[in-house]
Amino acid sequence: MKRLWIFISAATIALSAAAPIQAQDRATTLKKVEQTGTFTVGTRAASI
Numbered sequence: 001m002k003r004l005w006i007f008i009s010a011a012t013i014a015l016s017a018a019a020p021i022q023a024q025d026r027a028t029t030l031k032k033v034e035q036t037g038t039f040t041v042g043t044r045a046a047s048i
Contacts, residue, residue: 033039
């Protein structure tokens with residue numbers, strides 16, 4: 001049982017560490033806002 005918890009903990013840490021890699025580059029986003037003068041706030045349907 002202890003090995004299961006260790007495995008689950010390790011998997012959770014590994015997956016949460018990989019999440020920031022998917023984030024969009026901030027410089028690109030800020031350049032777009034600067035050029036257009038607007039920004040869009042939204043969500044993905046799958047994230048709700």
